[in-house]
Amino acid sequence: MRVSFVDTSPFWKYSYGPTHPFRLYRLTLTQKMQEMKGLLEGVKLLTPEPIDEEKLLLFHTRDYLEILKMANTGEYRDYMAVYGLGYGDNPVFPGVYDYSRLVAGASSLAAKQVARGKAERAFNMAGGLHHAMPDRAYGFCYLNDPVMAIYELLERYDRILYLDVDAHHGDGVQLAFYYDDRVLTISTHESGRYLFPGTGYEYEMGEGRGYGYTLNIPFPPGSGDDVYTYAFGEVIIPAVERFSPQVIVSQLGADALSGDPLTHWNLTLNSYLEILRFLDSLNLPWVALGGGGYNVANVVRAWTWVLAVLTRRETDTEVPPEWIPLGEKYGVRLKSLAPEDPTGSSSSVRVEVEGVVSYLKRRHPLLTGVI
Numbered sequence: 187m188r189v190s191f192v193d194t195s196p197f198w199k200y201s202y203g204p205t206h207p208f209r210l211y212r213l214t215l216t217q218k219m220q221e222m223k224g225l226l227e228g229v230k231l232l233t234p235e236p237i238d239e240e241k242l243l244l245f246h247t248r249d250y251l252e253i254l255k256m257a258n259t260g261e262y263r264d265y266m267a268v269y270g271l272g273y274g275d276n277p278v279f280p281g282v283y284d285y286s287r288l289v290a291g292a293s294s295l296a297a298k299q300v301a302r303g304k305a306e307r308a309f310n311m312a313g314g315l316h317h318a319m320p321d322r323a324y325g326f327c328y329l330n331d332p333v334m335a336i337y338e339l340l341e342r343y344d345r346i347l348y349l350d351v352d353a354h355h356g357d358g359v360q361l362a363f364y365y366d367d368r369v370l371t372i373s374t375h376e377s378g379r380y381l382f383p384g385t386g387y388e389y390e391m392g393e394g395r396g397y398g399y400t401l402n403i404p405f406p407p408g409s410g411d412d413v414y415t416y417a418f419g420e421v422i423i424p425a426v427e428r429f430s431p432q433v434i435v436s437q438l439g440a441d442a443l444s445g446d447p448l449t450h451w452n453l454t455l456n457s458y459l460e461i462l463r464f465l466d467s468l469n470l471p472w473v474a475l476g477g478g479g480y481n482v483a484n485v486v487r488a489w490t491w492v493l494a495v496l497t498r499r500e501t502d503t504e505v506p507p508e509w510i511p512l513g514e515k516y517g518v519r520l521k522s523l524a525p526e527d528p529t530g531s532s533s534s535v536r537v538e539v540e541g542v543v544s545y546l547k548r549r550h551p552l553l554t555g556v557i
Contacts, residue, residue: 190307190308192311194216200281213311215486222509223506232308236284237290237294244334257271257278269323270323275325276326285328286315293310307474309493314332314475315332316356325382331475345432345433348372349465350371354441364393367396370400370401374418376450403421405535407451409452413535416543417539417543428555428557439478440484440485442457447480454525483519483520
């Protein structure tokens with residue numbers, strides 16, 4: 187496969203702060219692992235550049251961008267709170283605007299590689315910041331880079347699949363394309379009844395021209411591989427086949443994996459790999475983005491597997507000995523890249539998921555054949 191990979195080293199100098207759960211050193215540790223496993227050999231390494239400010243106006247408001255630009259000094263002002271800045275989730279830190287433009291530029295660059303035929307697949311691990319809203323920062327996200335990537339692809343394609351497997355609902359991307367029939371936005375996530383951002387219910391299906399082109403599968407806490415793969419097979423695979431996309435954008439947050447400190451699922455890499463292999467089997471141009479993930483060891487494992495699938499390379503599950511002291515420097519210990527045994531779910535979880543699946547099969551236009 188001709189694969190492009192965004193070099194994440196320009197992001198390593200930034201920090202949300204020492205106590206913030208969004209730790210950018212996860213990019214350092216993951217890229218070093220991928221390099222040591224030989225997965226970057228033969229892959230085109232891309233140097234990210236800040237996105238053009240005018241392109242941001244396709245989604246974000248000008249006044250918000252001006253406030254975010256003022257926050258770049260790292261100095262907080264009370265009026266920034268109106269734009270979601272300065273709270274625990276979205277701190278004002280030195281270079282916050284530069285960092286955010288670079289993330290958006292990296293995802294846009296990855297999309298350009300695919301849209302212009304320079305790569306069949308492209309991966310930006312620093313991207314996937316799907317919560318950013320037009321006029322405010324939200325959920326650790328300042329600028330919505332998946333939206334920027336999709337806009338880039340819309341210049342060539344008119345049927346784009348956006349699949350978001352982060353444990354948190356992909357609310358910002360859904361908002362951007364809720365009235366658009368060119369983008370099928372699918373999000374699997376922990377139900378908004380239990381987890382931020384409180385949206386993404388099964389009855390949210392799009393509006394106007396976009397009705398039927400939004401698909402949400404909310405899961406209860408404690409969901410395991412059994413119910414996840416069941417819902418994936420019953421709902422997502424037939425919906426994607428019905429939509430017949432021309433290109434894929436995937437947000438591959440690793441916070442859905444068991445052991446994440448901010449979420450409550452019981453998924454293993456088995457579910458994650460099933461998603462990746464399904465997307466790979468579509469044989470379509472593919473832009474892969476990162477996302478959430480607050481158990482750094484899980485992030486390293488998951489995104490190393492992403493690159494292995496993107497490049498269609500075999501890799502063993504051994505952790506290179508030279509990686510171990512680097513991980514320990516950041517307090518991250520990892521014994522193996524291998525998936526754990528698949529997990530099951532309680533009867534109450536299964537009943538809830540089966541109810542959601544039944545509802546979608548009866549009501550969603552892509553599953554009933556209405557569109």
